[in-house]
Amino acid sequence: MNQIMSQREKQIIKTSFIGVGTNILLTIFKAVIGIASNSVAILLDAVNNLSDALSSVLTIIGTKLASKPANKKHPYGYGRIEYITAISVAVIVLTAGISSFISSWKRIFDFQKVSYSSITMIIVVVAVIAKFILGNYFKKVGERVNSKALLASGADASFDALISITTLLSIIISIIWKVTLDGYIGLIIAMVIIKAGIEMVIESFNEILGQRPDGTLTKSIKEDIRNYDGIKGAYDLILNSYGPVNMIGSIHIEVDENTSAKQIYILTRRIQTYIMEKYGIFLTVGIYIVNSDEKTLAIADDIKKIVMSYNKFLEIHALYIAEDRKLITFDVVIDLSADKEEEKSVDIEKELQKKYSDYTFLIRYDTDFSD
Ligand SMILES: [Zn+2]
Structure with missing residues (x-):
């Protein structure tokens, strides 16, 4: 039993560390090109990656706390802490989503010139591929070790790959037709983030309430x-x-x-x-x-x-x-x-x-x- 626990714990922590590293790198690159090109969509993409890095950090903390052995006061162990960290992650995601929504909304009415370079394009393409691989990796490990937090992060990473594809499309459109969709793309990204946050809250609440067993x-x-x-x-x-x-x-x-x-x-x-x-x-x-x-x-x-x-x-x-x-x-x-x-x-x-x-x-x- 303890053997299974520690193997699972190691897997979750290792996977989460890879998530933190990848997301911090993506955040830095996107923040730089977002500011350089004055694009709210790319900046929000960076915010989104930062919230993912934070959620991986919380997953690590949750797994560590949950693996604490049972004691006299808590004879059932600390396993349920994972549900609480999952809710904390959801709150972070929701906060990021709502603030993204507000800044995109402002951007639509306060028109600003956005200029993309070929480096912007390359970084966004790399980000899409990185997020896609990361998402699949999270889901694979999450299923194997039955971790709600990892599965949630995996779904989130796949979503992010889609979001970055949308950003990429808006860049292409703006280069070809000289139309700026920046604020609108930002709004879409914000709504996707909010939706993911709400789903994470519901899922964790269901776990805490107690569900029909499999x-x-x-x-x-x-x-x-x-x-x-x-x-x-x-x-x-x-x-x-x-x-x-x-x-x-x-x-x-x-x-x-x-x-x-x-x-x-x-x-x-x-x-x-x-x-x-x-x-x-x-x-x-x-x-x-x-x-x-x-x-x-x-x-x-x-x-x-x-x-x-x-x-x-x-x-x-x-x-x-x-x-x-x-x-x-x-x-x-x-x-x-x-x-x-x-x-x-x-x-x-x-x-x-x-x-x-x-x-x-x-x-x-x-x-x-x-x-
Ligand atoms: Zn009976």
């Missing part, structure tokens, strides 16, 4: 557990993430009612160890039992059929009929997605009582936490 992961975990001997079903998988590489969760398994405590103990131990080794997730396993005799299984099938005839229920599990106590207990998962207005009032207990009046029902309503 369906491929949750399905694969359930599938693995269902394949164990003696497991009738796996449900209620909950995963809480404390940063990109630290997850804690719980799952409930169904076993036959005659399974002994000893068998259950060994089974849950094996599952926990397996899930930790394969996914690096600390999973708590809860137990449900299901009936084994034919008479109660027939009732169980009937109850499943009645419950599942309502659209608002996605799933029924943990169904157990205790004949000796005349008790029927089960969990139903309620569909969060669709608006089931016409069914909201359905009282499933009342419906079942009509047919099984001599039984008491104990029903739990589960939230649809994972796929």
Whole structure:
């Protein structure tokens, strides 16, 4: 686990340093040619590169802080700090975007002569290529080590390559037709920067609020557990993430009612160890039992059929009929997605009582936490 962490940390930091270096160089070159040619578009391009350098610096700081080991006060570790640094980056990007918008707006109404040289052209072309390569590199590493901050920087760098292409076009147009589009190109750049900033804020907020875990992961975990001997079903998988590489969760398994405590103990131990080794997730396993005799299984099938005839229920599990106590207990998962207005009032207990009046029902309503 620690081995994975430090490898990931090293990769993110190395990639971010390359980002800082490239962006500072681009900022200097563009600032010089922007001032020399009196072009607000090129100057804004420089501002944009500077904000990228800053965001890479913040990514480095965030990764360093996030890798701090867990301690008594913060037993879940510091992984979530990465989301906070991602928001700080977003704020910087937004600020750069808004100030760029204002200066471009002013430039449209305060016309000034812009003069480009062939060196301007060459530097902008080199910048496009550099940003394009940098963007792909960030995305590649970001995907491999699952870093939101790197992925965001990668998307940003690719955007910047596009922005510089727009600047290049405006230079070509101004040379051929003697029309200055400088202020308008600046406005486009500013809007692109603002849009990127807003998206980064939304993405980080979603991470902090807690999102539905990745369906491929949750399905694969359930599938693995269902394949164990003696497991009738796996449900209620909950995963809480404390940063990109630290997850804690719980799952409930169904076993036959005659399974002994000893068998259950060994089974849950094996599952926990397996899930930790394969996914690096600390999973708590809860137990449900299901009936084994034919008479109660027939009732169980009937109850499943009645419950599942309502659209608002996605799933029924943990169904157990205790004949000796005349008790029927089960969990139903309620569909969060669709608006089931016409069914909201359905009282499933009342419906079942009509047919099984001599039984008491104990029903739990589960939230649809994972796929
Ligand atoms: Zn349940």
